Amino acid sequence: ETGPRADCIAHHARESPFYTVITDCDFSGWSITVFCAQDANNVGLPIATYLHDCAITNWGDYGLLQPDGPGSFLSVTATAIAQHPEAHMGGPKDALHNHHGPMRLGWPGRVYIGACDMFSRTGWSPNAGYPSEQPCIRWNTSMRPGTSGVIERMAMEGGEVNLSLTNAGVPPNHHLTNLVVEKCLMVGNATTHHHVLTHTNGLTLRNVLAIKPNAPRVTSPWHAFLRYDHRDGFVFVDTNAPIRAYSNTVVTLLDEINREGRDLGVVVDLEAFEVFGDENNVLIAPNTSHALSEETGRAPVPIETVTGVWRPRYLGVRHRPSRVTEGRSQLAMDDTYATPQDGAVALYIPSIGSTLHESAMGTVAIDDFFGRIRPALSSRGAFEPDR
Numbered sequence: 001e002t003g004p005r006a007d008c009i010a011h012h013a014r015e016s017p018f019y020t021v022i023t024d025c026d027f028s029g030w031s032i033t034v035f036c037a038q039d040a041n042n043v044g045l046p047i048a049t050y051l052h053d054c055a056i057t058n059w060g061d062y063g064l065l066q067p068d069g070p071g072s073f074l075s076v077t078a079t080a081i082a083q084h085p086e087a088h089m090g091g092p093k094d095a096l097h098n099h100h101g102p103m104r105l106g107w108p109g110r111v112y113i114g115a116c117d118m119f120s121r122t123g124w125s126p127n128a129g130y131p132s133e134q135p136c137i138r139w140n141t142s143m144r145p146g147t148s149g150v151i152e153r154m155a156m157e158g159g160e161v162n163l164s165l166t167n168a169g170v171p172p173n174h175h176l177t178n179l180v181v182e183k184c185l186m187v188g189n190a191t192t193h194h195h196v197l198t199h200t201n202g203l204t205l206r207n208v209l210a211i212k213p214n215a216p217r218v219t220s221p222w223h224a225f226l227r228y229d230h231r232d233g234f235v236f237v238d239t240n241a242p243i244r245a246y247s248n249t250v251v252t253l254l255d256e257i258n259r260e261g262r263d264l265g266v267v268v269d270l271e272a273f274e275v276f277g278d279e280n281n282v283l284i285a286p287n288t289s290h291a292l293s294e295e296t297g298r299a300p301v302p303i304e305t306v307t308g309v310w311r312p313r314y315l316g317v318r319h320r321p322s323r324v325t326e327g328r329s330q331l332a333m334d335d336t337y338a339t340p341q342d343g344a345v346a347l348y349i350p351s352i353g354s355t356l357h358e359s360a361m362g363t364v365a366i367d368d369f370f371g372r373i374r375p376a377l378s379s380r381g382a383f384e385p386d387r
Contacts, residue, residue, distance in 0.1 A: 005030055005060045011037035014047055021050045028058045036066040036074065042107070044071030056081045062100045063118075068107035070146045075112045076103075082119035082313070083158070086333065089122050090131025090319035097320060098122035101134030101159060107142040111149030119313050120158040121189075126324040127160055127219040130317070133191050135164040140177055143167045143200060148178035157187040158314055160219060162210075165198040166229070177202040183369055186210040189314040190337035193220035194227045194268075195250075201241040205248060206365040207382045213339045214253040214287055218317055221260050224268040225250040225281075243270055244277040247365035249382040253340075255287040264288070279362035282381035312339035 008030035009022065018037045027033045033056045036049045047069055056063045056079070063081035066074055081102035091097030101120040105111065118136040125132045136156040140147045156162040163186070165177065177200050186195045186208060195210040196203075205226060212222045226245050250266050252259075266283050270276040316335040321327045359377045367373050369382040379385060 007032040007035055007061075009033070010035040013038040013040035014045065015040045017045055018047045019050075020048070021052075022054060023050075023052045024054065026055045028056075030058075031060040032062045032065050033059050034064045035062075036064070036069070036072070038067040039069040039071060042068055042070055044109075045069070046071055046073065048073035049075070051076045051079055053077070054079045056102075058084050058087070059100075060098055062104055063102040064104075066103075066105045066108055068142055068144070070107060070109050070144065072109040074105070074108060074110070076114075076116055077112070078115045080117040082117060083121050085119075085121070085313045085315050086318070087122050088318055088320050088331075089133060090322045090324060091124055092322060093124055097124065099124035099134075101138065102136050104138040104141060106140075107144040108140060108147050108149060111147075111151075113137070113149070113151045114153050116154040118154070118156050121314060123160070124322065124324070127191070129325070130191070130219050131319050131322060131324045132160045132219065133158055133189075135159040135161050135197075137163050139163070139165045139179060140200070141167055149180070151179070151181045151184065153183045155185045155187070155310060157312070158189055158192070160191050160193060161197040162186040162188065162192070162195045163197075165196070165200055165203060167199060180204045180206075181208065182206045182365070183371070184208050185310065187310070187312070187339070188212040188222060189312075189339050190215040190218045190317070193217075193222050194224045196226045198226070198228050198243065201243050203243050205245040207367070207369045208248045209369055209382050210248065210250045212250075212252040212254060213312070214255055214258055215337055215339060216258050217260070218337050221262050222252060222254065222264075223262050224265045225283075226267040226270075228269045242276060244279075244363065245281060246277055246279040246363040247360075247368070247380070247382055248281045249284065249369070250281065251284045251286075253287055254285065256289065259288050277363055280360040280364055280380040312341060314339040 008027055014037045037047045039045045039047055087098050093099055102118040120134050120136050123132040123134045136159050210225045245267050264285055266281040267278045316333045316338040317330055318333045319330045321329045360380045364378045368384040372384050374384055
């Protein structure tokens with residue numbers, strides 16, 4: 001997990017079409033494992049990377065990094081990009097530390113990510129006095145126009161957010177993106193404060209199951225599935241482009257102590273956009289008396305992912321000395337903050353006749369989390385009850 005490293009597959013900037021296919025490979029111990037080719041002049045060259053049936057772990061910098069390339073194509077399928085469960089968190093940006101997450105896309109062109117498994121537990125930037133954990137996927141960090149993609153049928157665990165549609169801290173014009181995220185399992189941990197964070201518009205989230213385990217917080221407290229974070233200086237090119245979140249199920253297992261009195265919700269702070277949708281989502285908070293808790297109880301229903309029945313991989317807090325921690329270290333795993341074993345395996349699935357399955361009104365996904373076509377009187381949330 002430490003020591004100087006070299007990049008594995010690292011392409012230089014290109015001035016001609018370029019195509020790479022990587023399949024059936026296991027990678028471990030590299031700095032940047034896959035660095036996609038870059039369009040040297042950002043003129044829209046058809047540069048493509050296809051990654052299929054691979055496993056990437058123990059990286060130091062990125063599992064996969066795609067630089068700017070408005071004409072690029074990226075396909076990642078049936079691939080695990082998962083940090084080692086005991087990886088160190090925190091430290092400076094150097095080769096001796098783990099400090100970035102599974103995937104960062106700078107200025108992507110056309111992207112498809114499906115049937116993958118991603119786990120992140122490392123970071124270097126500050127968050128409430130601890131090193132943050134990088135998202136599983138960072139989308140369009142350059143915030144440039146012309147991006148589109150689909151992310152579906154995959155698991156994302158870990159990170160201060162699971163999926164980030166934000167820039168790298170510089171306030172540019174925020175061009176419209178076009179991203180659909182569906183049928184995904186998103187699992188937070190003790191550092192996760194929301195599952196999806198966006199600084200831009202043109203996002204659709206549907207049939208997502210998001211789970212926040214009952215663990216004391218390490219950094220900022222959890223308060224929503226989807227959040228829009230507006231900062232001074234941000235300029236939106238098209239505020240009429242929609243953000244839509246519908247047919248999602250959000251399960252927060254926080255109890256009253258770990259909730260810390262915070263209001264809970266499915267979406268927050270989206271009012272800056274002229275068009276946004278929050279329809280037929282269900283928030284389930286069975287361990288708290290918060291007013292938005294719709295029903296109590298849980299049932300031991302396993303959730304199948306591409307790697308089998310999901311098991312938590314977040315084993316607790318561990319970090320090296322850094323400027324964030326003012327030179328302190330936490331090299332022994334503190335399992336107080338670990339994700340409980342029943343964090344998702346024993347999650348709550350509503351039963352037939354539940355009030356959660358009253359007929360949906362408004363936008364509803366045509367099928368559900370498991371791919372079952374919804375009937376005419378469809379339910380709310382990501383699941384259709386067995387009939």
